[in-house]
Amino acid sequence: MCGILMAMTIRVGVAGCTGYAGGEALRLLLGHPEVEIGTLSAGASAGSTLGTQQPHLRPLADRRIAETSAAELATNDVVIMALPHATSGPIAAELPDDVAVIDCGADFRLADAEDWEKFYRTPHAGTWPYGLPELPGQREKLTGTRRVAVPGCYPTSVTLALLPGLVHGVIDGSDVVVVAASGPSGAGKAAKPHLLGAELMGSASAYGVGGVHRHVPEILQNFRTLGAVDPSVSFTPVLVPMPRGILATCTAPLAAEVDAAEVQRIWTETYADEPFITVLPPDQWPQTQYVTGANAAHIQVTVDTAAHRVVAVAAIDNLTKGTAGAAVQCLNLAMGLPETTGLPVVGVAP
Amino acid sequence: MCGILMAMTIRVGVAGCTGYAGGEALRLLLGHPEVEIGTLSAGASAGSTLGTQQPHLRPLADRRIAETSAAELATNDVVIMALPHATSGPIAAELPDDVAVIDCGADFRLADAEDWEKFYRTPHAGTWPYGLPELPGQREKLTGTRRVAVPGCYPTSVTLALLPGLVHGVIDGSDVVVVAASGPSGAGKAAKPHLLGAELMGSASAYGVGGVHRHVPEILQNFRTLGAVDPSVSFTPVLVPMPRGILATCTAPLAAEVDAAEVQRIWTETYADEPFITVLPPDQWPQTQYVTGANAAHIQVTVDTAAHRVVAVAAIDNLTKGTAGAAVQCLNLAMGLPETTGLPVVGVAP
Amino acid sequence: MCGILMAMTIRVGVAGCTGYAGGEALRLLLGHPEVEIGTLSAGASAGSTLGTQQPHLRPLADRRIAETSAAELATNDVVIMALPHATSGPIAAELPDDVAVIDCGADFRLADAEDWEKFYRTPHAGTWPYGLPELPGQREKLTGTRRVAVPGCYPTSVTLALLPGLVHGVIDGSDVVVVAASGPSGAGKAAKPHLLGAELMGSASAYGVGGVHRHVPEILQNFRTLGAVDPSVSFTPVLVPMPRGILATCTAPLAAEVDAAEVQRIWTETYADEPFITVLPPDQWPQTQYVTGANAAHIQVTVDTAAHRVVAVAAIDNLTKGTAGAAVQCLNLAMGLPETTGLPVVGVAP
């Protein structure tokens, strides 16, 4: 039996191995029992060894980084793409159909080409199965697939926070307000002055305010998937001084006369069988520290009776459940493995 | 003329001098040209010198701390009270009427005794002039007064963010949603496990969710003052890893068909003469670093057309414009000094 | 063979399960393939469920916490003790000899009773095999043992940084100087004002300066073990704003005319077979982020020719290789398992 398992070892390449998402994917893959790590590729860093770029990935320190190209990547069973937006499309197009491509970028997330072009200002590359297995019916669509569009980190947190309420009709999706505190690793490793440590430590700031953030159409698409008719979201991301993590505070008008106990029951029951989602016990509110490095979402929900709104808060690690952990979760589904294989659910706290 | 000014030097005592609010008041008073620092009082630390409690206040390091009592405090022209809630009332009651009492606590903020008792579960102490001079007509009420209730830090940030919209009728106060990121100094210096550095660094967490935070009735009271009929606010405070600062993201439904340029114009004009409020130029969003240690609020506003909401973001330092700076601003008004005397408006950034 | 392995599952209890060290031990044990988690015990929190105390340990959320007592703990094959200093001795004394006791506290680390009493001011409990397998010959002493004294976090970092130099006689142990930056989780979860987030964020501070820190005699004991005659260390811990991690900068006079390349060669060769120690390639210096949550030490070394000193820098996670990871490493040795079983070596970066 061991021999059979070894024969089944899945070779996984990572394109964009020097960035934060690529590094997190490799960290998880190093702990994955059914995977061997294949091609490591990057852009400007091609030719150097991974140890100079990702000093924490000791077991891969001496691995040489290849140039990101379809030729290099086609030797793998699975390719996780952690590339800048609008760059994964052309490479994916050249990869054989039987190579599973799991794209952490935005290129294939949106079904609506007009939405894509409005927010990204490049031609729409297409639409792939959306890598959020917790959406109703989505797990089935991801099983055995060879193309996955991993969700954005903010849409994951917001969608998971509100999903039970939309599915069960207790919230109204037409006036959702979300403010999501986030660490800067989601913005990547490219050096920009406003992302300097001196700028961010000791400070909080909003950005992409007023409906202009690129994750807005993706959030609305998910709300529609969950049954919202003509959904609306006021979404404000707030950069705060922590390297990782998203805490999404999401409110929506009540669509039914439910109280706190009832929404907690609905949320808890909805996620009862989800291995990566925890609705916390009443009175415990999510903290990002508790999901650091884990493919987990912690959620709590209550009713603000006076404001006639549900308030749901979700904590995820933007690099894990928000990106690379979700990619591995989808890899498991795509390759017919148990969905939880190799994925930590316990955060590194404090 | 100098002689006359010296004769007018105002003796200011600080009750609760060992806490964060008391320390910030003293930092500001040390830079105030018309003030001499009088009684320093505290509870458990009485008898020690201030240098052991507030090492940054070097010029006062050798000053002995008295017990907080009306007898000790009555020797001052002004008393700034930075005490736990529900403790300033009894002391204030014993102070002479001509001593100006500026209370940083909540005791005298609320006009509605029922609101007070519901949120604080102690008897209502009364209502004093509310120390937010930027409210229409309020500056006049504070001039020469001998009793001031300094606003809470969250209500200050939220009220200032939305004031122009309420006053000018372009937002609807009946469905306001606020999420405010804050550092932990607002919670004071009492040692509690959930406020430990190891817990807070690297983590964001919501608390007081669902309308239960004590600042909710104060926010609603201010909205009513600004003309809102039957206001509502969904308010969620989020603790983030920075010692000081509040970034309040506030959204309200549009009550008029205005666009981003128009709301920016309204906000800018409303605050044109306010010395401590800056509506930033378009495209610049507030960051808490820029108001650290300053009696300043930075504000930006836009319209989310798709969500049919105004989004206004305000940054303040919770200890300065949020507490002790506001106290000094009110002291200036109460004592007939120019309102800006001794108050820094430039933050210590980065 | 699988059946045999299952029959060998080791039941591990954790005393002090609600603290940071206990929590980290449980995080690691949850990923350990040969372990089932037995008794969870604590002091004041006994009777509650673990989920209320350690929200990240989801798989154990519903486990009830027992009182810490020998009777409760005796049902386990191994007990990891993560208790305040001077409290593990009495309990350990009552546990059966065949229960492996792995003490994360200081009680049994020092061989010299006088040292113990001078620094801890309680009677000396005894001396157990010292849980630093990287010390020459120590691995053998730990194999199969039923009592282990896990090293202090600072001594681990300092000893690993300088070990190759002492063993190979290229540094002089009689005038070592160490300054170690550390996050506050090493100080535990007890609420003390100087450990509040508002105090620590944005600030660095030295403590225990001048040879008074309790880890000094342990460091010197290790230096003697490594061959130093009459060793001396000036040791200063510095608290910095990160939840976890120690970065120890260690300098010692040169005892031989070696250059940077030579010391790097010696350090690298000394640790060539150590699974948890990495001497980084030249020009890469350790960062604590790269060992967060990993049972790993990253080390770099050079020669300051002008100062005639070697400078070695070690990064560890104080809770992992510095405490709970070392405990599991020793558990593996004690129970005859491969030393690396269940221990992550890849940090959660950034």
Next chain:
Amino acid sequence: MCGILMAMTIRVGVAGCTGYAGGEALRLLLGHPEVEIGTLSAGASAGSTLGTQQPHLRPLADRRIAETSAAELATNDVVIMALPHATSGPIAAELPDDVAVIDCGADFRLADAEDWEKFYRTPHAGTWPYGLPELPGQREKLTGTRRVAVPGCYPTSVTLALLPGLVHGVIDGSDVVVVAASGPSGAGKAAKPHLLGAELMGSASAYGVGGVHRHVPEILQNFRTLGAVDPSVSFTPVLVPMPRGILATCTAPLAAEVDAAEVQRIWTETYADEPFITVLPPDQWPQTQYVTGANAAHIQVTVDTAAHRVVAVAAIDNLTKGTAGAAVQCLNLAMGLPETTGLPVVGVAP
């Protein structure tokens, strides 16, 4: 008298107004009673307004930024230069002799051209009076001067920490060891990947290890000024997650048989008349939070009897006493004003 003072108002220009040092200089100058702010100049940002670059400097928000050139700067009484190393020399050479030039860069700090060329690899520009008035006899040299080389931030902290011991012959300067924790603002605002917030938050790292940091020759030069013969320093800077601040832990062998009380007496007496230096009371150790934004150094010292070393710890704000505050202090001396004019000594804590 007021009229006379107004006539004496000093016009101060700042070259490099968009960086951290330039911004801090402007923050202090805005609070300086004898100064009006003259030319603001920069490189790439010339032509924009200051508000877009330094949002905290509200009173200067609309000021247009000029190109850095001698022609633009010559209109000022004083020019504070906050430019990259090796760029201030050529501009200074073209400025009239009666314009006071206060250079925050390194160009004119070193007396030894060989040292300069070894560490900076450009030709030596010359040597100006060194802007550390606390050095014996230095205050006099700075009074009325028209050229000042402001010290580096690390040399300031180290020199102030050890000065009393060197002057009084109680420490031996031939084997000093310093490890200095610092925030990243000292590295400036240029975007480099290793200075990203995601890299720095939650992590500590050493850099410039082994005697290669450019501040080493400046530290040694100061030690010689203080009487050390053939001094040596092992200097290691450590980047830690706080925006501002340096905590320098400095140890030196005892040169006399003194105890802790005696060194504390010597340090305290040495600095008794220094307005910006505080030797803390016994048992209080410096914390960077207490000097944030202040032109102040907090120092504590003790003896490690077993290690036969003095340990002195100094906390400064690298941007204030470490750079821009020192520049203003020197401006005061150069222009014949009281040395303390316009300089805050109280930090913004917490």
